[in-house]
Amino acid sequence: MSPAPxxxxxxxxxxxxxxxxxxxxxxxxxxxxxxxASFRAAHIAGAVRFDIDxxxxxxxxxxxxxxxxxAFAEAVGALGVSSADHVVAxxxxxxxxxxxxxxxxxxxxSVLDGGLAKWMAEGRPTExxxxxxxxxxxxxxxxxxELVRDFDQVRAALEAGRPVLxxxxxxxxxxxxxxxxxxxxxxxxxxxxxxPSGDLxxxxxxxxxxxxxxxxxxxxxxxxxxxxxxxxxxxxxxCMIALALARQGRWxxxxxxxxxxxxxARADAPVATG
Amino acid sequence: xxxSPSVVxxxxxxxxxxxxxxxxxxxxxxxxxxxxxxxxxxxxxxAALYIIRDAEKRGLLRPGGLIVEGTAGNTGIGLAxxxxxxxxxxxxxxxxxxxxxxxxxxRLLGAELVEVDAVPYANPGNYVRFSGALAEEKMKTEPSGAxxxxxxxxxxxREAHVHTTGPEIWEQTGGRIDGFVCSVGxxxxxxxxxxxxxARNPDIRIGLADPFGAALFNWYTAGELKAEGTSITEGIGxxxxxxxxxxxxxxxxxxxxxxEALEVIYDLxxxxxLCMGGSTGVNVAGAIRMARELGPGKTIVTILAxxxxxxxxxxxxxxxxxxxxxxLPPWIPG
Numbered sequence: 094m095s096p097a098p099x100x101x102x103x104x105x106x107x108x109x110x111x112x113x114x115x116x117x118x119x120x121x122x123x124x125x126x127x128x129x130a131s132f133r134a135a136h137i138a139g140a141v142r143f144d145i146d147x148x149x150x151x152x153x154x155x156x157x158x159x160x161x162x163x164a165f166a167e168a169v170g171a172l173g174v175s176s177a178d179h180v181v182a183x184x185x186x187x188x189x190x191x192x193x194x195x196x197x198x199x200x201x202x203s204v205l206d207g208g209l210a211k212w213m214a215e216g217r218p219t220e221x222x223x224x225x226x227x228x229x230x231x232x233x234x235x236x237x238x239e240l241v242r243d244f245d246q247v248r249a250a251l252e253a254g255r256p257v258l259x260x261x262x263x264x265x266x267x268x269x270x271x272x273x274x275x276x277x278x279x280x281x282x283x284x285x286x287x288x289p290s291g292d293l294x295x296x297x298x299x300x301x302x303x304x305x306x307x308x309x310x311x312x313x314x315x316x317x318x319x320x321x322x323x324x325x326x327x328x329x330x331x332c333m334i335a336l337a338l339a340r341q342g343r344w345x346x347x348x349x350x351x352x353x354x355x356x357x358a359r360a361d362a363p364v365a366t367g
Numbered sequence: 368x369x370x371s372p373s374v375v376x377x378x379x380x381x382x383x384x385x386x387x388x389x390x391x392x393x394x395x396x397x398x399x400x401x402x403x404x405x406x407x408x409x410x411x412x413x414a415a416l417y418i419i420r421d422a423e424k425r426g427l428l429r430p431g432g433l434i435v436e437g438t439a440g441n442t443g444i445g446l447a448x449x450x451x452x453x454x455x456x457x458x459x460x461x462x463x464x465x466x467x468x469x470x471x472x473x474r475l476l477g478a479e480l481v482e483v484d485a486v487p488y489a490n491p492g493n494y495v496r497f498s499g500a501l502a503e504e505k506m507k508t509e510p511s512g513a514x515x516x517x518x519x520x521x522x523x524x525r526e527a528h529v530h531t532t533g534p535e536i537w538e539q540t541g542g543r544i545d546g547f548v549c550s551v552g553x554x555x556x557x558x559x560x561x562x563x564x565x566a567r568n569p570d571i572r573i574g575l576a577d578p579f580g581a582a583l584f585n586w587y588t589a590g591e592l593k594a595e596g597t598s599i600t601e602g603i604g605x606x607x608x609x610x611x612x613x614x615x616x617x618x619x620x621x622x623x624x625x626x627e628a629l630e631v632i633y634d635l636x637x638x639x640x641l642c643m644g645g646s647t648g649v650n651v652a653g654a655i656r657m658a659r660e661l662g663p664g665k666t667i668v669t670i671l672a673x674x675x676x677x678x679x680x681x682x683x684x685x686x687x688x689x690x691x692x693x694x695l696p697p698w699i700p701g
Contacts, residue, residue, distance in 0.1 A: 119503065124425055126499055126515050127610070135496040185503040209500040216484060219493060262510045264429060273426040291508040298504035330507055 533563020
């Protein structure tokens with residue numbers, strides 16, 4: 094089955110309501126908002142809640158790390174998502190949900206371009222409250238390790254001169270602004286390229302055009318010659334870069350799941366500033 | 368005179384004003400905390416400041432960062448003011464149907480306004496949710512950081528009152544206070560002051576004055592979230608237990624009809640030179656109800672939340688009031 098397009102528009106989703114599984118991946122940093130309460134306040138009709146902090150390796154000390162394929166299959170199956178479904182994700186962690194499904198071998202997944210804000214701004218229907226319990230479905234995970242990178246693999250890639258793209262805002266990349274998570278050093282991995290995730294979006298919150306994204310990737314120093322690794326603060330906005338790369342045909346872009354939450358906390362990790 | 372390094376330090380430290388008519392009518396001492404004297408002219412300045420300071424502490428905002436909120440009123444004004452004073456920007460989501468005065472006030476203070484059609488947002492939860500979704504979008508695109516102020520469920524809101532308003536009231540009454548009463552929008556004021564006062568005197572009586580159309584009166588009296596009727600008051604009237612309200616004890620609750628609140632408002636203008644907004648009418652009416660319930664000789668404090676000028680076209684507009692079958696301001700012809 095050919096992969097679904099990385100992005101679908103609000104108009105497309107409205108036309109395909111009922112034919113796709115919509116997942117609400119609303120995500121806030123701790124203290125920034127209550128994603129569960131937000132979901133109950135309003136969500137796209139028929140959507141189920143996709144919580145990246147729950148569908149995660151809970152044993153890891155790092156935030157929302159990818160769970161095992163078995164745990165992922167069980168969790169999304171319980172949400173009523175089957176291997177045959179086309180999944181459409183929205184919310185701040187929508188791109189991470191997209192990447193998680195792909196890392197678990199599920200290519201029929203897209204992100205709603207512009208998200209819930211655009212959907213609601215257009216006056217499209219939402220629902221409030223707890224949805225009825227989903228009918229469990231069969232989901233088979235086929236893990237794709239090549240889409241997930243760990244610390245050693247990222248360090249080796251950097252040493253080999255392979256492209257690592259960092260989605261954090263430029264001041265954090267430069268080490269001029271502190272990290273929002275405590276106990277982390279400031280700066281970036283030596284050799285990493287800066288591509289702030291904010292640059293990927295137009296003012297209305299939709300992704301920039303493919304031409305604009307190509308220019309941005311080029312300007313960041315990515316020459317397209319090999320698979321890239323995307324990184325960020327905790328593996329959420331990195332997935333936006335991975336999605337931008339998929340739109341360029343680079344379906345092989347991987348995500349460093351530990352990201353700066355791991356790298357910035359390790360005494361043995363090299364850190365550059367400026 | 369007090370010298371203040373910026374407008375932000377001028378927030379709080381408001382006078383406590385004796386409400387003569389309410390005191391004389393009840394034999395109690397009823398005092399109003401003059402929150403309309405904050406630089407943004409409402410009690411919401413305090414929440415705005417604490418929400419932004421809290422985000423700074425968490426490292427979520429850098430100079431030029433963006434504060435997003437869905438609000439039809441004073442919180443937007445407070446956030447816009449504090450944001451400008453501290454070098455941030457603000458984006459306020461407002462229903463298109465809101466009065467021009469309010470939109471202008473928020474714009475005047477430098478905020479960007481996003482107007483949304485009121486119809487799909489008839490459910491206020493939906494409307495707040497839209498501001499949250501917009502904030503979520505901005506969090507990924509703003510290079511200097513973006514926050515969702517989220518006044519209903521962000522407990523930095525009530526912390527403002529735990530640390531400032533509550534202790535000020537305690538100090539201004541010399542600890543001789545028997546009861547505190549006010550209405551609820553986000554719940555920050557009532558909850559924060561409850562926490563501050565109860566920590567100092569566990570026997571303090573805390574009262575909720577609810578407008579019609581709100582569900583908390585039934586919640587605190589019957590344990591059921593049920594709303595009935597409507598109200599022309601703005602910025603108060605809550606249909607759920609917000610995060611700010613969690614864990615507090617409310618000893619009394621009253622439902623205040625608009626007509627009762629308006630009579631209080633008119634009385635304050637005519638006899639005390641205080642021109643207040645509708646929520647203050649509900650608050651003072653609640654204080655009078657509490658005074659009658661507790662009996663003479665007690666000291667009761669409430670909130671003078673904002674200035675009446677912001678509601679000229681409604682509370683002091685005979686044509687509007689007549690249409691609603693509400694009492695008219697006796698000194699205004701029409």
